[in-house]
Amino acid sequence: MFGFSKPSYLGIDFGTSSIKAVELTEKDGAVQLLNYGQVSLAQLENGVTGSGRSYDEEVGLYLRALLEKLKPKTHSAFVAMPAFIGLISLIELPEMEEHELEEAVQFEAHRYIPSSLEDIALSWEVVGTRKATDGSGPKLEILVVAALKKEVERYRGYVMAAGLKMDFLELETFSLVRSIVGHETGLVLVIDIGSRATNLVLAENGIVRVSRNLDAGGKDVTRTLAEGLDITPDRAESLKKSGKDFLNQPESALVFPVLDMISNEAKRMLDSYKAKYPDAECRQVILSGGTAYFVGLTDYYTRQLGIPVAIGNPWQRIQHTPKQKEQIESLGTSFSVALGLALSGLDVKKEEQKKEGSSLKKFLNKKL
Numbered sequence: 001m002f003g004f005s006k007p008s009y010l011g012i013d014f015g016t017s018s019i020k021a022v023e024l025t026e027k028d029g030a031v032q033l034l035n036y037g038q039v040s041l042a043q044l045e046n047g048v049t050g051s052g053r054s055y056d057e058e059v060g061l062y063l064r065a066l067l068e069k070l071k072p073k074t075h076s077a078f079v080a081m082p083a084f085i086g087l088i089s090l091i092e093l094p095e096m097e098e099h100e101l102e103e104a105v106q107f108e109a110h111r112y113i114p115s116s117l118e119d120i121a122l123s124w125e126v127v128g129t130r131k132a133t134d135g136s137g138p139k140l141e142i143l144v145v146a147a148l149k150k151e152v153e154r155y156r157g158y159v160m161a162a163g164l165k166m167d168f169l170e171l172e173t174f175s176l177v178r179s180i181v182g183h184e185t186g187l188v189l190v191i192d193i194g195s196r197a198t199n200l201v202l203a204e205n206g207i208v209r210v211s212r213n214l215d216a217g218g219k220d221v222t223r224t225l226a227e228g229l230d231i232t233p234d235r236a237e238s239l240k241k242s243g244k245d246f247l248n249q250p251e252s253a254l255v256f257p258v259l260d261m262i263s264n265e266a267k268r269m270l271d272s273y274k275a276k277y278p279d280a281e282c283r284q285v286i287l288s289g290g291t292a293y294f295v296g297l298t299d300y301y302t303r304q305l306g307i308p309v310a311i312g313n314p315w316q317r318i319q320h321t322p323k324q325k326e327q328i329e330s331l332g333t334s335f336s337v338a339l340g341l342a343l344s345g346l347d348v349k350k351e352e353q354k355k356e357g358s359s360l361k362k363f364l365n366k367k368l
Helices: 055-070 098-109 149-161 172-180 218-229 233-240 257-276 297-305 322-331 336-367
Strands: 008-014 018-027 030-040 076-081 087-094 120-131 138-148 165-171 187-193 198-204 207-214 282-288 309-311
Touching: 008 149, 008 172, 008 336, 018 055, 018 336, 030 055, 030 322, 030 336, 055 149, 076 149, 076 172, 076 336, 087 098, 087 207, 098 120, 098 138, 120 149, 120 207, 138 149, 138 165, 138 207, 149 165, 165 172, 165 336, 172 187, 172 198, 172 207, 172 282, 172 336, 187 257, 198 257, 207 257, 218 233, 218 257, 257 282, 257 297, 282 297, 297 309
Parallel strands: 008 076, 076 165, 187 282, 282 309
Antiparallel strands: 008 018, 018 030, 087 138, 120 138, 187 198, 198 207
């Protein structure tokens, strides 16, 4: 009767090879998919830009073209930038007052960050406590996230130039865990193999604990196929998606160094975490990114790591129409980050409603 409409939440993922966007809303307690889309940045990756335009100007144009196609219902966005742009570190400090903690975190962060703190956008959160092995008392476990301020402003510029307000900006690591892991309990390793980079994330009870980035990804798998079979990169890319198992068949003579490099880094992460937390047991490895669907990879990594490996399902919390189902299945994990961003908007809304409900209850009790 009053023309109220449900709020929607737009997640925009600035990847190295594409920009992806997802718009979600909530109805009767269920998260619903409103819209999604992507635009390729392949030409920019290959160094092709418009006459006289900079890379950043081109990205802005691509984003505007995507939004014109999507026509989102909201004018604000939740945004992610690639994990390799920032730094995530889990540090430990003695228990102290909050006002002391702020200063201590900045001092400690300076050890991990090569730039001046004046040039850094820094955020942190206490994620747990741990008993010190030297008997010095409990230690606060603090997750520190940092990125150059100029990078933050760069992504804000993309969004503002497209006529949107940026509600918040985060590293894709957190968006990825939000959609792939959600609120699952236990220790999980997420391996997100992108086009040019791979992000490995250890998350416990849905909270990021350790993150590593490798400068290698799906393009390196394509290159191995092209060189090993003496075919063109385009043909190799098609073959990669053909359903043939190049990893587990005895007759296959191909070796994929990048996949072994990723599994070796995963082993180092797990061993290091186990040494620090002897009771920790990683119960599953979850694959994400386009290369997650390289046939045989789940079996290959299960053997390599000795832990069950599965492909993630970022759509698990999303209600969609039968018409959307086939398209969603074909997209797989490629929209994990954009989905995680839009879901963060819903989570923020719920937290605000809790606070409002609590404040209202206190107000009413006082009045009564």
